[in-house]
Amino acid sequence: MAKALALLNDKRVRDWIYQIAVVALLVGLTIFFVRNASENMVKAGIASGFDFLWRASGIDVPFVLTNYTRSDTIMGLFWVGVANTMLVTVIAMVLATLLGFVVGIARLSSHWLLSTLAGAYIEFVRNIPLLFFVLFWYFGVIASLPAPRDSVKLFGIAFLNNRGLTIPLPDAPSNFRWALGAILLSWFAQWLVARWARRRKDRTGQDAPMLAIGLVLVVLVPALAIAWASLATRWDVPVLRGFNYRGGFVVIPEFVALLAALVTYTAGFIAEIVRGGIQAVPHGQIEAASALGLRPGRILRLVTIPQALRVMIPPLTNQYLNVLKNSSFGAAIAYPDVVSLFMGSALNNTGQAIEIIAMTLAVYLVIGLAVSAFMNWYNARIALVTR
Amino acid sequence: MSSASLPLWRQRLFGTPATGIVTVVLAFVLAWVAIPIIRWALIDANWVGTTRADCTAGGACWVFIRARFGQFMYGLYPVDQRWRVDLTGIIFLVSVLGIVFAPQRLRLRAGLAALVVLPPLGIWLLAGGFGLRPVETREWGGLMLTLFISVYSSLIAIPLGIIFALGRQSQLRVIRLISILFIEFWRGVPIIAVIFLASLLLPLILPGGIGIDRLARAVIGLGFVIAAYMAEAVRGGLQALPSGQREAATALGLNYWKATGLIVLPQALRISLPAMTNEFIALVKNTTLVLVVSILDLLGIAQASLADPAWVGMNMEAYAFSGAIYWLICFALSRWSRHLESRRRL
Structure with a gap:
């Protein structure tokens, strides 16, 4: 005891x-x-198991990146949803980062009006629900665009109207594959040259003309490759026939609205992260750099940005994961993403709630883990090396 | 004349040629955007009347908002019972103010008492029964529902969040692992999917015959997700607290729960209050997602009101009004959170 x-x-x-x-x-x-x-x-009377995935889906999808048709399996439908989620997520991440950096830097500008306007933008978007923006862009803005007959013409090849954005589509994509190969090759060459220049500078102290080389390899070669590919390809330019445009590729209004909402909303949060990151760099660092005789451009590139990035990466990762998760807001306006297609349409047709919910959540968890793993790797690479 | 002798506003806006150009360009853009909005919302707007026909000036038709104001606030809650909603709001507000301004020694007890009494009281007043006329949750809506979901979800989220934040810091490996899995799972999935999940799975996993209200499912689903975010906010406070605090408490002979409840949590929660407020703001914004299971909160009512044939084309008015209310609530909360944070820094 x-x-x-x-x-x-x-x-x-x-x-x-x-x-x-x-x-x-x-x-x-x-x-x-x-x-x-x-x-x-x-x-x-609901069966369990994953057999339903190989049944014909019978669901029409208005916006398909794969070669799915309604006679394909439900598994095919699943991949259509995943692809659409990825598409809007990736484009929104890139655009929101660009807009967020612009607004964040404008917020820090010494120009009073500019920084006030940037501040007003940030306070405006951060305090309003994202769903509000999604509905607003969809039912408020895009629904009030003109009918196809009176489309807003962009350079005579793309047409914006209340049925979406119609853009030209290349007849054969092979030229673009070559161009993409050339671009990747040229970027790889730039990486090699930069590495060589850095090593030579460490050894001999001599600068290589990296700006000129960089302009050629990073900007000029890709621009030429894209120009060649676009000129050498026959384009299917949309033409107005009757009440709507024929030909080209129609970017559905749901995509445009969701993208606009995600970008404008997320940019407000990224702007605050950029501001915080830059402000976190102690002023003494910049003073020391200018005392050493560095010019403002180099101070920004060599002193401010590397240290600011270190502060910015973790919250930026969170924002990117938020964009991924928030892309599901498209379900509210029936953008065919994985939630709306799979958790909505497929679930309604089959009733297999548990399997479908598990698969849908797994998509987000897997992509989310991949994004955080990449950002952690990048963060570790730029982290301060201490003993 | 050197630029230093100019008045401050001229120096700021036109100090150098470059600043001057930026100012002019921005002023043009501002005028191009703001003037039409102000004309639409104020100058050309229609304020008085009862029907759509009263909107004759070209601008906004605020008559629509006046006519629909009750719905925007209460949804389809029976008109003669709306005093119950007001009463609930007043009771909650007075209690919170009472607790905030109560003397220090009474505050904790008053807070705990409120936590036990208020939530059931609120549900009784709103849903009825026991002498009050029952009002089904189907009839709830508008701003009242937004606030209801926000408050009741956080009643689930805050205790759960504290438990899992403590679990994540725990020395016990299994408990730490379970907490990490819980937090990372709910943080990794979209809230819209969780609301679908709650509305589909909750009836499925409960014993047959137990019905669970549609609104309750949404509140539980939101509560679980926000709990994971709250847990991370609380963890920030726990990590910011010097470890000497717990060590000192243990040295004085307090066991884990006493040290946590009396020493660690009161300080850690005070540190994490701004972060928790930010999560609450996110929750208020995310309540809008109940729209996907056809529960009509403020934004949902605004969206549904667009379908009224008597008021066609009121999109901008409905969005402007509901957006302004969300903005006011969230802006006020974020200012409060910032105030808390700056007070802590001093």
């Missing part, structure tokens, strides 16, 4: 008892829920 009490008073033993109790409670709850679920499903 006394021995048992002594055992109970041993901290390690007690810790294990607590932990085992918690685990037992969780396992018990899980069993309870699973049993209820299977009973309820039997009652409702």
Whole structure:
């Protein structure tokens, strides 16, 4: 008896008892829920398992990047949703970063009107729900655009109207594949040259004309490649026939509205991160750099930005993950992303709630883990090296 | 004349040629955007009347908002019962103010008492039963529902968040692992998917025959997600607290729960209050997502009101009004959070 009490008073033993109790409670709850679920499903006549994925879907999707048609399987539908989610996420991340940096730097400008306007923009978008912006762009702005007949013409090749944005589409993509190859090759060459120049500078102290080389390899070669590809390809330019445009590729209004909302909203948050990051660099650093004779441009590039980035990366990662998760707001205006297609349409047709919910959540968790892993790697690479 | 002798505003806006150009360009852009908006919203707007026909000037038709004001605030809550909503709001507001301004030694007890009494009281007043006429949650809506979901979700989120934040800091490996999994799972999935999940799965995993209200499902779903974010906010406070505090408490002979409840949490929560307020702002904004399971909060009512054939084309008015209310609530909260943060720094 006394021995048992002594055992109970041993901290390690007690810790294990607590932990085992918690685990037992969780396992018990899980069993309870699973049993209820299977009973309820039997009652409702729902089969379980993933067989339904290989049934024909019969669902039409207005915006398809893969070669899916309605006679394909539900698995095909799933991938259409994933692709659409990825598409809007990636484009929104890039554009929101650009807009966010512009607004964030404007916020720090010494020009009073500019920084006030940037501040007003930030306070405006941060304090209003994202869904508000999604609905506003969709039902407020895009719905009030003119009908196809009176489209807003962009350079005579792209047309914006209340059915979306119609853009030209190349007849054959092979030229663009070559161009993409050339661009990647030229960027790789730039990386090699930069590495060589850095090593030579460490060794001999001599500067290489990196600005000129960079302009050629990073800007000029890609520009030429794209120009060649666009000129050498026959374009399917949309033409007005009757009430709507024929040919080209129609970017659906849901995509435009969701993208506009994600970009304008997220940019407000990124702007604050940029401002915070730049302000976190101690002023002494900049003074020291200018005392060493560095010009303002180099101070920005060599002193301010590297240190600001270190502060900015973790919150930026959070914002990128938010863009991924927030792309699901498209479900509210029926943008065919993975939530709206799979958790909405496919679930309605099959009734297999558990399998479909698990797969949909897995998409976000997997992509989210990949993004954080990449950003952690990047963060570790630029982190301050200390002993 | 050197630029230093110019009046401050001229120096700021026209100090150098470059600043001058930027000022002129910005002023043009501002005028191009702001003047039409001001004309639409104020100068050419229609303020008085009862029907759409009263909107004869070209600008905004605020008559629409006046006619629909009750719906924007209360949804379809029966008109003769709306005093119950007002009463609930007043009771909550007075209690919160009472707790904030109560003497220090009474504050904790008053707070705990309010936490036990107020939530059931609020549900009784709003939903009815026990002498009051029952009002189904289907009839709730508008701003009242936005506030209801925000408050009741955070009643789930804050305690859960504190528990999982403590769990994540725990020495017990299994508990730490479970907490990390819980937090990272809910933080990794979109809220819209969680609301779908709650509305589909909750009825499925409960024993057959137990119905669960549609609104309750949404509140529970939101509560779980926000709990994960709250946990991270609380963790910030726990990590900011010097570890000597807990060590000192342990040295004085306090056990884990006493040290946590009396020493660690009161200080850590004070540190994390601004971060928790920010999560609450995010929650207020995210309540709008209940729209996808056809629960009509303020934004949902605004959206639904666009379908009224008697008021066609009131999109901008409905959005402007609902957007302004969200903005006011969130802006006030964010200012408060900033104030808390600056007070802590001093």
